Amino acid sequence: MAILEDGRVVVDEVAVVTRSIGDGEVRVGADASTVAWVAASGDIRWVFVNGNVYELDVRPPGGRRRATAGHSSLAAPMPATVIRIEVSPGARVSRGDTLVILEAMKMELPIRADSDGTVTRVACKAGDLVQPGVALVEIE
Amino acid sequence: MTFRRVLIANRGEIAVRIARACREVDLESIAVYSDADENAPHVRAADRAVRIGPAPSIQSYLSIDAILEAAKTTGAEAIHPGYGFLSENAAFAAACEKAGLTFVGPPPGVIARMGLKVAARELMVAAGVPVVPGVTASDQSDAGIESAAAHLGFPVLVKASAGGGGKGMRAVRDRESARDLIAAARREAIAAFGDGTLYVERLIEKPRHVEVQIFGDTYGNIVHLFERECSIQRRHQKILEESPSPALTPSVRSAITQSAVAAARAAGYVNAGTIEFLLEGSGDAARFYFLEVNTRLQVEHPVTEGVTGIDLVRAQFIVAAGGRLPWTQGEVSQRGHAIECRVYAEDPAGGFLPQAGTLLLYREPAGPGIRIDSGVVEGGTVSVHYDPLLAKVTAVAESRQAAIARVLAALRRFPVLGIRTNIPFLIRLLEHPDVRSGHIHTRFIEDHAIDLLNAGDPPIEAFAAAAVAPHGGAVPVTADARTAPPDPWSAIQRWGR
Numbered sequence: 001m002a003i004l005e006d007g008r009v010v011v012d013e014v015a016v017v018t019r020s021i022g023d024g025e026v027r028v029g030a031d032a033s034t035v036a037w038v039a040a041s042g043d044i045r046w047v048f049v050n051g052n053v054y055e056l057d058v059r060p061p062g063g064r065r066r067a068t069a070g071h072s073s074l075a076a077p078m079p080a081t082v083i084r085i086e087v088s089p090g091a092r093v094s095r096g097d098t099l100v101i102l103e104a105m106k107m108e109l110p111i112r113a114d115s116d117g118t119v120t121r122v123a124c125k126a127g128d129l130v131q132p133g134v135a136l137v138e139i140e
Numbered sequence: 141m142t143f144r145r146v147l148i149a150n151r152g153e154i155a156v157r158i159a160r161a162c163r164e165v166d167l168e169s170i171a172v173y174s175d176a177d178e179n180a181p182h183v184r185a186a187d188r189a190v191r192i193g194p195a196p197s198i199q200s201y202l203s204i205d206a207i208l209e210a211a212k213t214t215g216a217e218a219i220h221p222g223y224g225f226l227s228e229n230a231a232f233a234a235a236c237e238k239a240g241l242t243f244v245g246p247p248p249g250v251i252a253r254m255g256l257k258v259a260a261r262e263l264m265v266a267a268g269v270p271v272v273p274g275v276t277a278s279d280q281s282d283a284g285i286e287s288a289a290a291h292l293g294f295p296v297l298v299k300a301s302a303g304g305g306g307k308g309m310r311a312v313r314d315r316e317s318a319r320d321l322i323a324a325a326r327r328e329a330i331a332a333f334g335d336g337t338l339y340v341e342r343l344i345e346k347p348r349h350v351e352v353q354i355f356g357d358t359y360g361n362i363v364h365l366f367e368r369e370c371s372i373q374r375r376h377q378k379i380l381e382e383s384p385s386p387a388l389t390p391s392v393r394s395a396i397t398q399s400a401v402a403a404a405r406a407a408g409y410v411n412a413g414t415i416e417f418l419l420e421g422s423g424d425a426a427r428f429y430f431l432e433v434n435t436r437l438q439v440e441h442p443v444t445e446g447v448t449g450i451d452l453v454r455a456q457f458i459v460a461a462g463g464r465l466p467w468t469q470g471e472v473s474q475r476g477h478a479i480e481c482r483v484y485a486e487d488p489a490g491g492f493l494p495q496a497g498t499l500l501l502y503r504e505p506a507g508p509g510i511r512i513d514s515g516v517v518e519g520g521t522v523s524v525h526y527d528p529l530l531a532k533v534t535a536v537a538e539s540r541q542a543a544i545a546r547v548l549a550a551l552r553r554f555p556v557l558g559i560r561t562n563i564p565f566l567i568r569l570l571e572h573p574d575v576r577s578g579h580i581h582t583r584f585i586e587d588h589a590i591d592l593l594n595a596g597d598p599p600i601e602a603f604a605a606a607a608v609a610p611h612g613g614a615v616p617v618t619a620d621a622r623t624a625p626p627d628p629w630s631a632i633q634r635w636g637r
Binding site for chain 1: 490493494495496497500501503524548551552553554555556557558560561563564567595596598599600601602603604605606607608609
């Protein structure tokens, strides 16, 4: 990938013309015939092309967060309310077991174990309003 | 009109739509809002707005006291409930009447009666409206249930009489497996409801969902406004609706709309309502069965407005003010084809999980025959507290194929960024050959999940566009930059319900 001075972007050795229309709208393609819309959010570039949406991570491959092997913490995918906790610290769980039930947008969302292990910490209680990305339960 | 000032007890796109109708008929509109919606489009769409409470619905849009108080302080004379929230709450309709407010909808007694599934079914049977054949066997032993099932004919659905939510429910396909499944349904029924009474009904496999819009006035006039087919659903919620239904022949259309009128008459129906049916089979041999009555304006009402040219909300106000229906049955017709897509903030590949966040970029499409009903704007937030419906895209054209082409073109020019939406999913759905040919049923999405959830790899144009994103700075986007690809198989497992 390279950005040339004339506005062309080279992807996989193919030069793609890009022309910014402004306000997030760009023209792309060999003859700039495709309309795309783009928006940036942190390291993510959101791109809309022909009705498809792509979330592209702009960090170099080495710089991305990786889950530490053998340990995982499970977080809410969105702001939600904790309805019920199904496990307590020390409990043995198998992959797929329901750990916590959240409610958001009138729907119940089960948070399930992503691996076999032992619950080391439960970091929420029923009634809590939890934010995305904050660990609810940790498993080792 | 017998009232001049209307309080809209709702939010989002439907509140915006109702405020527009108010303006057209010279009614003053009053919006209500929770703390989460202070700057929402529906607040700006109305003439005035009143805060009714904190973000959770139970303390705001679902609070009868807060809404009646807002009506009192603003001098509102009528309340339009929209859909959802308090729209089918008979106690709310009664409380409005008691407070001297006109409730724009059916009388409280009708709402209450139609809300009781068993009573509604009995009323329909008496009115000669077909219902799914079923029986609460007088012999409730396992053998008694088994013989009731055999009498109805397999396959059947055995379910808890007391229940709902799928608990104590079993599909029984043959006599051999019947005994075990009946015992299992009974155990679940007792565990969930403390009542092991079982109900047996014929199982309609892969039915279509076809509903009929009806409208009544206080003079006893009842008119139907044809059907809508809403078979494409996920999580039992419609996402694509159209009229006419591709499944109805003229004779079946005539029969189903007449049944809907008979149902509305039996219910003593006034104002806008919908009679929902399941449709089984095809051609003139297709059979339909009463499902339930929705005693409110439907989300998908623009489909009916598209093919009839009628403004349903305007008619709701006329009837609520004591006027006669503005048209007779002979004056309404179904012309061309309308199709509506519901655009939700949700992640189809993640089990259709609702999404919340900020709309970084949101540009609605426009064009001939395209109608957008929306309740959000670019830069606005989608809150975790409410239904994640962002917009409805309705296309009207001279034929079904032209309407599909029109709605597809609109969706391909409807960029929504910053929150995942079902727009790419809706496009794949509309491109599916079975949807194009009209061969759909209520389990279509589950049956075709693999095809529908496969987003494919980003084209090089996407990387090129990302490289020049505004505010992001020109940065090289590595070719493997794509975030974790959605895995259709795991998504399907996560659906489990």
